[in-house]
Amino acid sequence: MTHEHSTADLIRLSDGDSSFRVHVLGRRGPGVLPMHDLLDAEIFMTSSFICGRLDICLRPAELEEWSHCLAALCAGQDIEWLDQGNGPTIRIVWPEENYDIVTVQIEDASGSGASARIPIAPEGNWLGKQQELFDAVRQNWPSEVLQTGLGTYEWRRR
Template sequence: MDLINLSDADNSVRMHVLGRRGPGVLPVHDLLDAEIIVESSFIRGCLNVCFYLSDLEEWSLALDALSVGQNVEWLDSGNGPAIRIELPSDDCDVPVVFIEDASGSNTSATIPIVLDDGWIEEQREHLRGVVRTWPSEVLKMSPGAYEWRR
């Protein structure tokens, strides 16, 4: 299931969620495995990532920021890949998606994408689908202490 799906006739950036990293195992039950898939006429690539369901709240806030014209960065925790979306500006007339994996492969991709009206709401629908499919089921009680939600 896609969490992010940004595409036009030539370029696309997708984050495809594969599922839980360790179903039934505290605390990694709420850790999702995913892959970022970049495709254009010039490059194609796939980057494996994982993130906690709690990171989805930050993605929701990023979508809110995009809806009011702000650029965003998501998943940049300093030890993994980051996704940055910059909206049209004086320098560029279409949104640009940056994928950076500074701590892993030390590579990056810059993908301009012509997005249709309503693209932010489409991303919100993807987010709702992921949350419905993999709801958060683990509570962090204190550092290193977890329990199942009731």
């Protein structure tokens, strides 16, 4: 895997005892069509009971989907992200009647077969912070590849 020098969190939820992060490492194949826009990332989940890490690759469509998930979370809705059938699925659920806590679940059914679920009580304006993290990832690694046909790609014109 080839990475650029900078890295950034796409998601960072923590309450001191438990945490969940999706950390972007950089482009999978910088300068190589069509892999230029693919981002290598790692998922980290920790609590007093578990500690897990999983490598993933994010496509531009999955980043766009995450922006929709952020909007749904802001509206008080549960979300399911990365459910493509060939990698992990991430769920963030609001427990009934308690908007101070979210439950984060990751399930890697097609890979390791493992799943984990932890409650997190994020502080302050955590949803606003997630939007800032998303915006920073988009700014650091903008989409620069355009798919012009089946299996055909070109650089976006600026």
